[in-house]
Amino acid sequence: MKNILIINLTRMGDLVQTTPVVRGLSALYPGVKISLFVNIYFAGICDYIPNVHRVFMMDFKEVKMKVLENDPVGAYRLVEGIIDQVNDTVYDLVINFSHTVTSAVLMSLISARECRGLSIDEGGRIIKRHPWIKYFFNIVPGRAFNPFHLCDTYIKAAGLEPDGKGLELAVPRKTQLWMDSVLDKEGVGRDDLVIGLQLGASAAKRMWPLAAFASLADRLAEAFGARIALIGSSKEVDLGREFETAAAVKPLNFIGKTEMKDLIALLKRCALVIGNDTGPLHMATAVGTRVIGIYLSTADVTETGPYGTDHYVVKADTSCSPCGFDVECCEMTCKRVISVENMYALTCSVLKDPKLPSIEDGPLWKDVQVYRSFFDHNNLMDYRPLIKRPLRREKLYSHIYRETWLRILDNRPFDGLDDLYGPLKEKLLSWYSGEKAEGFEPFFSEDGQALSRLKDIADEGELRVIIIEGEARREDGNIERIKELWSGIKALDDELDTLAGVYPHLLPLVIIYKYGKDGLESKELSDLALETAVHYRELLSHTSAIIRLREMLIEGLTAGGKPKGGTGKRKYAHAGRS
Numbered sequence: 001m002k003n004i005l006i007i008n009l010t011r012m013g014d015l016v017q018t019t020p021v022v023r024g025l026s027a028l029y030p031g032v033k034i035s036l037f038v039n040i041y042f043a044g045i046c047d048y049i050p051n052v053h054r055v056f057m058m059d060f061k062e063v064k065m066k067v068l069e070n071d072p073v074g075a076y077r078l079v080e081g082i083i084d085q086v087n088d089t090v091y092d093l094v095i096n097f098s099h100t101v102t103s104a105v106l107m108s109l110i111s112a113r114e115c116r117g118l119s120i121d122e123g124g125r126i127i128k129r130h131p132w133i134k135y136f137f138n139i140v141p142g143r144a145f146n147p148f149h150l151c152d153t154y155i156k157a158a159g160l161e162p163d164g165k166g167l168e169l170a171v172p173r174k175t176q177l178w179m180d181s182v183l184d185k186e187g188v189g190r191d192d193l194v195i196g197l198q199l200g201a202s203a204a205k206r207m208w209p210l211a212a213f214a215s216l217a218d219r220l221a222e223a224f225g226a227r228i229a230l231i232g233s234s235k236e237v238d239l240g241r242e243f244e245t246a247a248a249v250k251p252l253n254f255i256g257k258t259e260m261k262d263l264i265a266l267l268k269r270c271a272l273v274i275g276n277d278t279g280p281l282h283m284a285t286a287v288g289t290r291v292i293g294i295y296l297s298t299a300d301v302t303e304t305g306p307y308g309t310d311h312y313v314v315k316a317d318t319s320c321s322p323c324g325f326d327v328e329c330c331e332m333t334c335k336r337v338i339s340v341e342n343m344y345a346l347t348c349s350v351l352k353d354p355k356l357p358s359i360e361d362g363p364l365w366k367d368v369q370v371y372r373s374f375f376d377h378n379n380l381m382d383y384r385p386l387i388k389r390p391l392r393r394e395k396l397y398s399h400i401y402r403e404t405w406l407r408i409l410d411n412r413p414f415d416g417l418d419d420l421y422g423p424l425k426e427k428l429l430s431w432y433s434g435e436k437a438e439g440f441e442p443f444f445s446e447d448g449q450a451l452s453r454l455k456d457i458a459d460e461g462e463l464r465v466i467i468i469e470g471e472a473r474r475e476d477g478n479i480e481r482i483k484e485l486w487s488g489i490k491a492l493d494d495e496l497d498t499l500a501g502v503y504p505h506l507l508p509l510v511i512i513y514k515y516g517k518d519g520l521e522s523k524e525l526s527d528l529a530l531e532t533a534v535h536y537r538e539l540l541s542h543t544s545a546i547i548r549l550r551e552m553l554i555e556g557l558t559a560g561g562k563p564k565g566g567t568g569k570r571k572y573a574h575a576g577r578s
Helices: 012-016 019-028 040-048 060-068 072-086 101-108 131-142 150-157 173-185 210-224 234-246 260-269 279-286 333-337 340-352 393-409 418-433 441-445 448-473 479-502 504-518 525-559
Strands: 003-008 033-039 054-058 093-096 115-120 126-129 194-198 227-231 272-276 290-295 312-316 368-375 381-385
Touching (some): 019 033, 033 040, 040 054, 115 131, 131 504, 194 279, 210 227, 210 340, 272 279, 290 340, 312 333, 381 418, 393 525, 418 525, 504 525
Parallel strands (some): 003 093, 194 227, 272 290, 290 312
Antiparallel strands (some): 115 126
């Protein structure tokens, strides 16, 4: 490939989380020219993303203003002008990582040999191209059972394997020296401990209370002599002023006073950054600074936790955390349970031991959990809970799906399950149970019948559509038989919905099957039947693998040894989707 365009029009943090894709594509295709298409308000960060050839910017606020001023022609001209610039090249690949209808429309206007992500077909339908993109749009909204980080989803959708190197931003040496001189003038020595605080977030419900930040800063300044640097955008200036009033310590208030390059240099100078799930937290990891993220409300550590090794996340360990995107919470339990004492104890421990192995449970950590980030055996981002607690059903299935979805979405057969079973068993024992695997069996014993029925439905559905395909291709095909078979498929699909309702942990399997079936594009009945058979076969393969993994875990965990009856070297082939 010679030219690749990446569309990412949402937030600055999302752009930073695109950097592993840019790095991976540059390594895979030496000499490739990678361009970015971004929102003009977040474009500043692009100057510090290595291996970017060009940046195209669109001012969506200006376009919207033209529309509101009843000037649709003016709005059209603005969009047309940018698209003309973008289309001075025919791209070998365009990847749309944005999640909006607007991005899909723009995607459909770009000259490309191959497109991945949200787009629009000739009939005006929104389509999602690539298995990992389809997965992201259909599973992540369910949240509880998604086991993959946003960055890893991006990487896989780009056709890459993760390299385990984290995010990446380049800090110009000249800029770093300038920031050092600024701190020198503030009386900050080169060996002083500088801790950055990010007070703001994209929404108030995702912000830890400002008074708590102020109290934490006072304790860290007293205990460690730490210099506190406040980080944030011009929209968060009032937060900085409130902090200065609330805290006894005098902070280095950089909120709204730094350009992008200065902010990156300041983050690199910090020994630690503590903040909410927002852009600067991810920027800090990208320049090699350790972070402690406070994840509240809709912020999900699995999806958007710090992407790198040995970072930390604190979140409420309650059944409602994280919230669904459509939830309006009046209680905000997560803000209440994460205390200054929690954050101070964790920060002290991390400053003493950057690779904190565990935290002893006790009253201080009631309803709170701490995670440490690391790259697993597949170089995928993962988060280990540092406080051992009983395993919840949704987390158990999330761990299982983490292993099985990789095979399904990468279109690889299940050639034996030992390589999935071993890491999964080790994780469950070391993270939740220790020497005894207590509490696992009830989850498994309650699900066997539902999984078996799910497998039978997939098997029967595949058989029915194969028969339909044969009848449809015959000149004298039996129309009444075809109608009868389709009617049976409708009954099977209704039963799938019922199973997913009764057993929510099986919902991801059903969602992906139904989305694939609903998105069929063929016009001929015989072709539609063949495509439907592929989706049934994938459901059958995935369910069969989960059933076998479940059997292996029951035997291995409850017996404390290897599973009985072989090593799981049974092949479950499947046909993947594009």
